Amino acid sequence: MVGHWVPKEVTPADAGAEATAQGLIGHLRGLGDLEPVLTRHKALVFRGFRVTRTELEEVMDLLLPNRLAYVHGNSPRTKVGENVYTSTEYPQEYTISMHNEMSYAHQWPARLLFFCDREPATGGATPVVDGVRWLEALDAEVREGFAGGVRYSQNLHGGRGLGKSWQETFETESRSEVETFLKGAEAEWEWRQDGSLRVTQLRPATARHPVTGTEVWFNQADQWHAAGLGSETAAALYQIMPAEDLPQNVTFADGSPIPDHYITQIRDRGLESAVDVDWHTGDLMLIDNMLVGHGRRPFTGPRRVLVAMSD
Structure with missing residues (x-):
């Protein structure tokens, strides 16, 4: 098992900078190429610089040189700026399990940036997990079962229906x-008579980081599988429609079903292996999206965390 890991925290005192957005900008410019620093630490948390929403753009230009649109994203978000989005709009009383952003896709963002525009009253941490630790936390039976990869299926309605539309x-x-x-x-697709779109993609279950060569758990099977929502919710969904007709579904690469207990183990051990990053207004966190998975803890109050991504 890999050793204990936590994100690298940077404060104005650590950086020898003013507790302002300009202090952070000066520090980042002094660092030059951020890639080796991020690869080494996997996640960087910038606290105490009191960055505001209006100052965020200049900071993002340094942390995310080439911001990407959230195209083919599967979670509900609101676009609030130039390739800047709200974090997943999922009911605040629920936990969002660990995942690497868009690991189901042919191309995924290399970096994710989170910005706390408004801190929650309670809770609302973003748990982050070392992908190596997550992989090693799984039973050999589960790792072997996923060796052939996974098959993701999406049913995207044409304007009205369950889940997201293909237009959105x-x-x-x-x-x-x-x-x-x-x-x-490299996806397969089918337009249906009702205007909906069915998309199928075959992807690996693990990946190797292009710089470190480290193998990490890198798929979203537990989020695409109904069992990841809990046994009662899964049972209710299966009563409404077959698994293949749900807005999203996942199987092993050969189309055979993934056992429910595999899914719950993946979900639970990812969360158990994670480190919580609590939020205060003005905080930022930059993560390597391959080396680190992320999620969300339940919260109360008007939490607002924005997210942007880059290649």
Whole structure:
């Protein structure tokens, strides 16, 4: 088992800088290339610089040189700026399990930046997990079961229905643009008579970091599988419709079902292995999206955390 890991925290005192956004900007410019620092520490938390929403853009330009749109994202978000989004709009009383952003996709963001625009009254931490630790925490039976990869399926409605629409998912009204994207993503797709779109993708269950060569758990099987929502919710969903017709579903690569207890083990051990990062207004966290998974703890109050991503 890998040793205990925590994100690297940077404060104005650590940086020898003023407790302002300009102090942080000066510190980041002094660092130069951030890539080796982020790869070494896996996650960087910037606290106490009191960055405001209006000052965020200049900070993001340094932390995320090439911001990406959330195209083909599967979670509900609101776009609030130029490739800046709210974090997942999931009911605040629930935990969001660990995941690497868009690990189900052909291409995923290399970096994620979180910004606390408004801290919660209680709770609301972002748990982060070392992908190596998560992989090692799983039973050999589970790791071996996923060796062949996973098959993700999405059913995206055309404007009305359960889950997300294909227009919202791909940020376009053009079917040809969607098809061009999916062809590049090596996905299979089918337009249906009711205007919905079915997308299927075959992906590996683990990945190796391009710099370190480290193998990490890197898939979202537990979030795409109904059992990840709990046994009662899963049972209710299966009564409504078969698994293959749900907004999203996942199987082993050969199409065989993934046992429910595999899914709950993945979900639970990811959360058990995680470190909580609590939020205060003005905090930021930058993570390597391959080396580190993230989630969300339940909270009370008007928590507002924004997220942006880059390649």
